[in-house]
Amino acid sequence: MTAVTDHTDHTDRSDRSDRSDHTDRSDRSDHAEGTDRSDRAGQSERAERGAVSGAGDAAPKSGPWDDGLIARRAGDQHGEGARDGAPAAGSGTYDGQLKQRLDALRELVGLSRTRLDGATLAEAGRVLDEASARRRLSARHTVVAIAGATGSGKSTLFNSLAGVPLSETGLRRPTTSAPIACSWTDGAAGLLDRLGIPGRQRRRPLQGQHGDAPLEGLVLVDLPDHDSAAPEHREQVDRVLALVDAVVWVVDPEKYADAMLHERYLRPMAGHAEVMFVVLNQVDRLPGDAAEQVLDDLRRLLDEDGIALGEHGEPGATVLPLSALTGEGVGELREALDQFTAERTAAARRIGADVDAAADRLRPVYAAGRQVGLSEAAREEFADRLADAVGAAAAGQAAERAWSRGANKACGTPWLRLWRWYEAQRALTSPATAPVPPAEEEATARQRVEHAVRAVGEAAATGLPVAWGQAVREAATRGAEGLPEALDALAVNPPQGAGHGGAAQEGTAHGGATRPPRPGWWPVAVLVQASMTILQILGGLWLLAQIIGVVPPNLGVPALMMLAGIVGGPCVEWACRFAAKGPARRYGQDAERRLRDAAAACGRARVLDPVAAELLRYREVREQYVRVAGFSTTGR
Known part of the structure; x- marks a missing residue:
């Protein structure tokens, strides 16, 4: 056993050395070619997004999470070609849909x-970071972890599957203390570096077994026991499971x-x-x-x-019975893994499932329980x-009374106007203090404004996430x-047409105020x-004249004239x-309408417009969430 292990380690080290030299040369050439491709792709993408980014394109790029505008452009970083010259992970039709969802999630986080x-956006940010990291690595490889409990036989x-004893097995528990990786194809160094698996824990399988599936592109990782008594073992399991493309339980x-x-x-990873x-x-x-009975019960539990x-x-999920010790059913698992890796969509599926999980966690933050917005009734109120x-x-009432007084003054009898002038002069000479508006009225008006603002804020926030x-x-x-x-x-200096009545009400005219219109x-x-x-x-x-004898006496005509004037006036x-x-x-109603419109315009500019802008921002964010969740925007 020791001799085999030493020989394997020596072969592994020499293979890794040769692969390292070859990979280094190919990486440099492929990286240059990939960079050229990414520059062209980035220019094309930035040209398409120019209308969206606007002035934000001039902002410095300090990271994908700075703000909404920078977040829109953060996707340019993902235009880099794969370092090993392979296409991006999960290339094809599914990748196009996945890229749109990732772009929407990036926009969602930025906004x-x-x-x-x-803390709310941490998981979404992690998904974006891991998707970006995986996308830059090889798409020719599929990383599959083997996980299980103590004594389940995962190392066996x-x-x-490797055809050679690479992972230690035995009765001592836990047997596997650190992840061990086995790669069937060269070029997986970047993926294993991402998993944090050192070179001494990397192996190569026994090649050329007759009748076995080739498993080209497979990177198999043997994990420690997820129920290990050592906390660091469980931490390694959780860390690697979050990074691999697939898992064999x-x-x-x-x-x-x-x-x-x-x-x-299993339950948290149902997606x-x-x-x-x-x-x-x-x-x-x-x-x-x-x-068969145990297998049926297992399927029931998974369901x-x-x-x-x-x-x-x-x-x-694929459910299979097997015996790693006797080899029963292992061939079927190899064939399933071979077909799985040949499709080269595992990485995209994993990222898509991560996006689904992130969308589910964010649902309470973005999904409203009803149609949101500020209704016309709330605006009118x-x-x-x-x-x-x-x-x-x-x-308005004051303006109406002032207009009526003006008409009475202009059309009234001069004797009545003389009497009113006398009364006004006597009122001026009497010791009287000018009326002062009570402080209670001012406080009441302020409370009404505050209550109106709270009411419209609550109406606009109804149905929105917290x-x-x-x-x-x-x-x-x-x-x-x-x-x-x-x-x-506004109350002191009303808009044109509303101030004259209020001024006439107090008997004082504002300088420059025009007179009320006359019919x-x-x-x-x-x-x-x-x-x-x-x-x-x-x-x-x-x-x-008749009394003093200037004209001849004729009482009828002058008496009728005086009577007509006295009654007619x-x-x-x-x-x-x-x-x-x-x-x-009508003049009072027009004055009320003008003052009402002026107050409404003031409230709209100061309160309703900021509220509408916030609602518009939410609708934009929710639209991005709908794209992230993969829903249709029709009817929503």
Whole structure:
């Protein structure tokens, strides 16, 4: 045994030395050619993405996770050719779909970094990093790990597939303390370096066995026991399982239903069924039909774990019975592995399954429970609250009253105007203090604005995932800073057409304010009212002239003139007041509408637009998530 091992080690070292020289020369030439290809591919990809990247193309490339724009361009790094001259991992139609999903995941992470914490995006970042690392390595090789519990016979199976005892077997537990790799084809050094397997743990199989499948491109890794008592062994198992392209789970009749195996490994890896083999070893120990019964029970457990079984040509895990000790069923496993490696799609399938798992973990972060967005009713309610806070209705009523007072003043009798002037002069001379708006009204208006902002933030965040809902609320809160002050400025200096009524209400006109518009009948009414006044004056002068004897006595005509003026003046004033109700109401409504629109525009610019921008960002991110998850955007 020692002699065989020494001979094998010596042969392995010499082979590795020869392969290293050959690989180094080929790597240098292939790398130069691959770099040229990657430069051309990168230029083409950047040209296609120019419209998306925009100004972000000028930003320095410090890594694929800086921000959304840089994340869009991070895919250029994956245009590098394979170092060994082979095509990218999983090339073909499936790789085109996989590349689109990886690009979408990269975009998703870049757009979400400012909204989500690093722990939430850590798994997605790991998948992108590992996909990038695997893509740059050989696609001609398929890395398959053999994993199992203590005493399951995985090392014996490893040796049986290699045709020579490469991994130590025995009764001492644990037997395998470090991963051991066996490569059937040259050029797998980069893959083994990625797995962290040192040169002393790398082997070559016995070649040329008659009737055996060639297993060209296979890289087989014997792992330590996943249930080992040594924590470092379990850590190595978990680390390598996250990097290999496929895994062969070896179970025995005693531990095939072990809860640790199913709960810690098989169930979480249910989405990786297409790159998974489950072999029931040591069937030679089972009498009669016991092997079939145990195999059926194993299939039942795998089905409960959610692992699809590749039966009847369907994609899924391959389940086989065998005996590594006697060789029963090992040939079927070799043929399955040979066909599996010949397809050269294991790496792409593994990466695709990793993307599926990352999408499932991110579903609560991006998948909304309902149609999201800010409804028109919520916008109208927000505008109503702001209009109420700025006093648009009161301003409209004040404008209506001011217009009515202007009409009464212009069309009223001069004697009534004289009386009102006298009352105003007497009010000015009386000791009275100017009214001061109470502080309670200002506080109430501010509370109304804050309540309106909270309400619209909650309405916009309804149905969103927690992180994005919080981002929408924060956008509304940030936009509301300074909104009460802006509304106060609108109330003091309303937009054109709304300020005149408010100013007339207090009896003071703002400098430069235009006069309210007057209807066409207004001059006619003023002329008629002036005529009534002239009749009164002429009638009075005529009577006075008769009293002093200037004109002959004739009481009828001057009395009728005075009576017509006295009665006609109030009638004209009443008719004008009645006719002024419609225009005054329209003027007040126009003043209310202008102030309401100004308040709504202020709230839209400060609150609704930032909220809409955050919702648009979420929709963009969710669209990327839909691409990552492989769903159709139709109807979503």
